[in-house]
Amino acid sequence: MAFSGGKDSVVILDLVKRSGVKYDAHYNITGIDPPELFYFIRDNxxxxxxxxxETTIWKLIVKKMMPPTRRVRYCCEYLKERGGAGRRVITGVRHAESSRRSKRGFIEECFKDKHKIYVNPIIDWLDEDVWEYIKTRGLKYCSLYDEGFKRLGCIGCPMAGKIGREKEFARWPAYEKKFRTAFAAAAAARNLKNCSQEWADTHPLLQSWVDGEAMFNWWMKEQKHKDDPDQTVMFE
Structure with missing residues (x-):
């Protein structure tokens, strides 16, 4: 079972326990999950x-010499998409979460591993159904929901959109500082590698990413689409 500590995972874990089937639950530590979420999982x-x-988001940013974006989410590949090879993986994916997930099925074959099958038992549940189940069963949930957070995921996730990230950085300012530091190192590495002005002239982003501050500002304005709470689930 893919466990993230969010409300859907809490419900799924309870359903799996009650079903009596054999299972093992796994949580991939990203290093940029809200501290409250990490401790909620650890303690409960x-x-x-x-x-x-094996690595961190900060090292990945410098290695890739660019920020993680909606289109290039290398962070998910290294930090979340691990495990579950050749197995049935239970997730809390739901249609109501986003337009992208509305196309997901109850049972799916992993496009990267034909021997890995996803099972999404609450695929057709609404948010109201999830909360009703939690309250009826008296299940514990992360306190961040009571602070008004609708989604719990990586701090600074590009899928959260500009407004979502601004809210997250206001709540956890230390992570904004870490992103800025990583972007400064990434910009320095990129400028060091791409010393040809002729080559740089053909790549507009190189001109806008002159330093970490410029890269951070571009990244925060990068979202031109409607905010989408969808994120890659663990083992995807």
Whole structure:
């Protein structure tokens, strides 16, 4: 089972337990999840196996020499899309979460691994259904929901949109500082590698990413689409 600590995962874990089927639950530590979410999982779900990635988002930003974006989410590939090979993976994906997820099915074959099957048992549940189940069953949930957060995921996730990230950075300013520091290092690495002015003239982004501040400002304005709460789930 793919466990993220969000309300949908809490429901799925309870359903799996009640079903009596054999299972094991896994949480991929991204390093940029809200601290409250990490401690909620640690303190309330000791049976969930926690996995640390081989790298960090900060190192990835410098290595890729660019920010993670909606179109280029290398962060998910390295920090979330791990495990579950050749297995049935239960997730809390729901149609109501976004237009993209509205096209998902109850049972799906992983496009990267034909032997890995996703099972999405609450695919047709609405938010109201999820909260009703949590309250009826008396399940614990992360306190961030009571602060008004609708989605719980990586801080600074490009899928949260500009407004979502601004809210997250206001709540956890230390992470904004870390992103700015990483972008400064990424811009320096990019400028060092791309020393040819002729080559730079053909790549407009190189001209706008002159330093970390410019890269951060571009990144915060990069979202030109409607905010979408969809994120890549673990094991996807």
């Amino acid at each position: 779900f000791p049976e969930v196996e926690r996995h640390r990635p």
